Amino acid sequence: INQGARRILFSSSLRLPEIDAYYLHKLHKVGIECVFLMHRPFYDLLVPSGRKYRAIKKIMQLCPEILVMTNYAANIAINFYQQPEEKFTLFPHPHYKTFLDNYETDTTYLADLKSWCAGFPVVLYMSGLHYSHGLTDLAAAIPIVHSRMPECRFLFLGNDHMDGNSSVALQIRERFKNDNRIRCNFGFYQNSEAKACLSLSSILAVPYRDIVQSGVVPMAAGEGVPSVVTRVGGLPEMVLEGISGEVAEPQNPQDFADKLCSVLMDYNKYKRDTLKVASELFSPDRCCEIIVNTLGK
Structure with missing residues (x-):
């Protein structure tokens, strides 16, 4: 944890978003912000009223900035999870x-x-x-x-x-x-x-x-x-x-x-x-x- 900026990088497969949201909330309460490196928003597996959907939306709300590998992924998060456009930064997938x-x-x-x-x-x-x-x-x-x-x-x-x-x-x-x-x-x-x-x-x-x-x-x-x-x-x-x-x-x-x-x-x-x-x-x-x-x- 960067004691100066109080920010850490958070990445997850979002297969258990309820657990992710729980611990992100704990960090948020003690003043630690998480920048979310998002691989896939899992929009095709969810419905807006579902429990996993609400958990993923909560994760995005708790993170002040979200890194995405494509504009396509950002647009899903913006439209499907109702997130502000300015929250997203393009992070091109690095080569190996x-x-x-x-x-x-x-x-x-x-x-x-x-x-x-x-x-x-x-x-x-x-x-x-x-x-x-x-x-x-x-x-x-x-x-x-x-x-x-x-x-x-x-x-x-x-x-x-x-x-x-x-x-x-x-x-x-x-x-x-x-x-x-x-x-x-x-x-x-x-x-x-x-x-x-x-x-x-x-x-x-x-x-x-x-x-x-x-x-x-x-x-x-x-x-x-x-x-x-x-x-x-x-x-x-x-x-x-x-x-x-x-x-x-x-x-x-x-x-x-x-x-x-x-x-x-x-x-x-x-x-x-x-x-x-x-x-x-x-x-x-x-x-x-x-x-x-x-x-x-």
Whole structure:
């Protein structure tokens, strides 16, 4: 606790907001303010009359300032929880390069991937395997991409042991089991393996149907990997179209395939520009500065 400013940074998944609200109220009573770093407002799970809704609204009322990773998230909080606009500060999701640099690349895993991709472009999917993540839309886009770029590889990473994930993983694996150009590495993966995948990938595919923001976009950007995302939630804010990636319409395999191909055909430019965007938009130093300035008020 900063004894001078009497402000601390508070972050929560908001899965138990009643407990969060209780302790924030305790801190408030002794004169300690909390700046709320909000990941997701959980608006889609709540109704205005619900207990969790009231608890989250109470949290926002107790916090004099709220850091959000996208304007989309801020607008939800402003409109759904009736919070004043001036309370919110944009806090871009930092990239992970500094963190990942602490890990050695799994060279055995990387060698295996290099043998598989044989120098051809690799489209990487590295996220959850729930239906809301748009895996079936990406699967439908693959034949379209292959009609233009027959040797393009697709690599799927994700934990198939989480709730709702196993059926999607099984569906994707079954659909492409006889196509060597598609590889499904489902299950828990290490940071050293994530580094290996990012190091040989040409592009990150983010075909979500519903999301507030995504941590994998800045993660990929930190390694110079551009992204194709869907126009849902705050995703369009995380990609500079024509620079660090492209934005496709959701649940539209044709448009998603078109955007993938446009990036792949000018990959060197996108990679160069993506590294620049990562160093500016997703800079951890910039994020730290925002936190320090907010706590110092």
